[in-house]
Amino acid sequence: DAGVIQSPRHEVTEMGQEVTLRCKPISGHNSLFWYRQTMMRGLELLIYFNNNVPIDDSGMPEDRFSAKMPNASFSTLKIQPSEPRDSAVYFCASSPRTGGGEKLFFGSGTQLSVL
């Protein structure tokens, strides 16, 4: 059974470039989450979808960040333009439950480096 699939695993880009991170949740899961992890701030929620609808995007840093979930099997997180302070590991997670609870499953993450 495939878990949450994220791509790419690593992304190195230059400041000002557009970055798109991709996520395929576990089939049948109706909640999808984007988190960002840094040493300084830990694991922070960016946005949370339920049934493809954004429920909580209060964690999205600013207008440079946008997330979409066009269907139940795919989500993207886009950063445009990227900045060095965006460097972090970005995790996508999915759950069959609203909010996640103990049924939250993470992908392997995308390590983003903005030079």
Place this chain on the structure above:
Amino acid sequence: RKEVEQDPGPFNVPEGATVAFNCTYSNSASQSFFWYRQDCRKEPKLLMSVYSSGNEDGRFTAQLNRASQYISLLIRDSKLSDSATYLCVVNQAGTALIFGKGTTLSVSS
């Protein structure tokens, strides 16, 4: 004030030791509590849920004190394989999980 606070450690203990981690949360409306484990350069994974009456899973014991808004994790007879970062997690009904920054444990032989 951060919603979930943990001592970052690191906790360096020998094999066989007992070690305890603590966590406090600020939102009294929090309803669900968990400990997640994260290995170096890996994704977080659920270690155990935390129930009001306290619960045990093998060498791991979790406790919750709602009045003090305090959660703990006790690991007995530490193994080398327990070396990881332990994340304290809380949430309210219908909202996404809020993670602490984690406590790092290093078990040595």
